[in-house]
Amino acid sequence: MKKPELLAPAGNLEKLRFAIHYGADAVYLAGKSYGLRAGAGNFSLEEMEEGVQFAHERGKKVYVTLNIIPHNADLKGLDQYIKNINKIGIDAVIVADPGVIALVKENAPNLSIALSTQANNTNWKSAKFWHDIGVDRIIVARELSLKEIKEIVEKTPNTLEIEAFIHGAMCISYSGRCLLSNYMTNRDANRGACAHPCRWKYYLMEEKRPGEYYPIYEDESGTHIFNSKDLCMIEHIPELIETGIDSFKIEGRMKSLYYVATIVSAYRKAIDLYFKDPSSYKTDLKWIEEIKKASHRDYTTGFYFGRPGASEQIYDKSTYIKNYNFIGIVLDYDPKTQIATIEQRNRIVIGDEIEIMSPHREYFSQKIEKIWDEEGNSIDAAPHPQQIIKIKTEHPVSFRDILRKQINKS
Template sequence: MANFKPELLAPGGSIEKIETALHYGADAVYAGVKGFSLRAISELDESGIEKALSFVKDKGKKLYLCLNLFARNEDIKELEKFIHFLKKYSPDAFIVTDPGVIGFINEKLPHIPIHLSTQTNTTNSASIKFWKKHSNIKRVTLARELTLDEIKAIRKDISDVELELFIHGALCLSYSGRCYLSEYLNKRSANRGDCTQPCRWRYSIVEETRKGMYFPIEEDSKGTLIMNYRDLCLAKRIPELTKIGIDSFKIEGRNKSSYYLASVVRVYRDIIDTFLKEGENFSFRQEWLDELKKISHRGYTEGFISVEDDDSFFYEDNYIQDYIPVGIVKSVVKSFANCKVVNVEIKNQIKIGDIVECLLPGFKTFRFELKEMMIDSNDRLEKAHPGMNIDIKVPNIDIKPGDFLRKKAGN
């Protein structure tokens, strides 16, 4: 275990998100192939994949491509048409669910490793041995429904297959994401990348002879969101999971924002690195959890790994969002002795007098009062709006392109 270092794997729903994930410390990213993954609105086409692979390789990192939809016959035919591209631009691995797609890859692209998606519901060692024997998989993403003891037992039994585990992000009400509710209600299948998230809606009972009279479904005294899961957060479990020998820690969120990625990746990067450095002297720091609570979330749970009786899966309200991103640094325009001028792409409204935080890689945060904004280097602004590119003065800190700026929500 002395030289063991788990991989930090982040979602890459777009080129900007891939750049952000690597900027803040991810070792690898996973991205969906257009038409073949489970996040239809966050997939890459051929040009996007080519650009992503070039960028990732230049950074010395890894890119895994998701081909993890439940395939129909027409999907396999479409995959045949895509094979020339995949041969030319080989990713570091494919993340796959369907046995037919696995067989296709083993036949057509045997040199590219296969990672088994969480959609296969892998909950025991025998399943992993089966997939290894018949499909030559390199890695398995374990089901979120496993307890800590079950994960330990699987790791003890399996030494020739890498184990990957989700550590942060949204949880699905259905077993490892195999949900049919969206397809039933909206004709949009979660198993084909088009989930409308009806589990997040509010529901009531209507008695058939009393139309228009809605009776609340009472889960408990706090509310009626009977299928609304909290978000997974295993930040405190990273040392234990590292000791067990989990090869890759995976963050959910291909549909989430670049700011979400910046915040989450830098926290887990710092936890992993600090534990590897401090070893048995490691102690969890509240500032890590405080940072994770600053991004939009539904409340946190440790899920099936938790042993706490009060760690509820269900969340009684909507998103919590204490801070909002206001911009991303595009370039450093000028440097002076006591300040810098940076060009920023504005994400949310910002105005003179706002208290702004700059999120730097390495879990460094600098807070300053915004005193000067300019457009075209001359015209001074009192307020800037989303979509604008402006120059602002910041303290003389180690700020770089790709760094995010944020402020407290409601200010």
């Protein structure tokens, strides 16, 4: 049985490094144009080249999104952009439009192509069609069950890879083909500028009673009728693997570095444990606890086990559940003194109860007894963004270990 690829989002160069450090086999990212996450940091060509070098030195892959639904104007300059990213040495492009596929074939004929979920591929016949015209991987529509994906795997050539989302935000629109954003804010979701109106609060107004608003769901605060739960398949690793999916994809190029590291780490451990001994595999509750320490909405298994019902939406709020703050990154560690050099990311004060997580071991908890600044002066708090401080740790730590603190717990 082939071990599936764990594919992580990379909204910028720093997130790319952390995704790979915490266990991703590959990352997907966008340049400054042509991707569907215009609000992410995204990559200049120079940053992309640096990211590819970082990944390839560690035996990992980089995929670049070209998955907008382009209008005529969007095609200008795309041929040269394809040549440029191909020269950098990326491993594949993610494409949703047949015209863009044609441009890739014309300008980088040896570059691997993955068909975006935006193309809403829902059956084996269309998957085979795309493969016949040069697509190497299908990112299947999120509206498919495991049974349907398994049939696609079985009825398509072994040379065609299948990728599927296993974790992250779900879009209310069919395979992300949303018109709400364009209609309501003139921001085209299919060209990378989604305003996320599905997360807004809505009321019902009767035509002849203007100004009188009625909640669609019986709650004084109104309703968020389009607001779906987040996908989470951490408890179903065996079923995903046995379906034959080649790549497990995590959503989240707009999410934080801490989110990416936390989610990737949990799925990495789950996948590795399964392949260590499938017969004795059991979901570790610690993985579920870990992913809940990253900002998230309530979780769902989406369409994997049948059509979602009304309980898969969140009607009373659009905010995330956030129980932990990401407060710092380990830059260096001196084993003789047990002193760690930390880059602060949120306020740290003496007396804080913190957790330190790592891709190499289980997290541990400790209390911060002393803090020193870069010059070695004792300080009570580190309030400045990215301030460099030093603390003593109760156990050895490593470069890129992450510090977090439970919210409302000092």
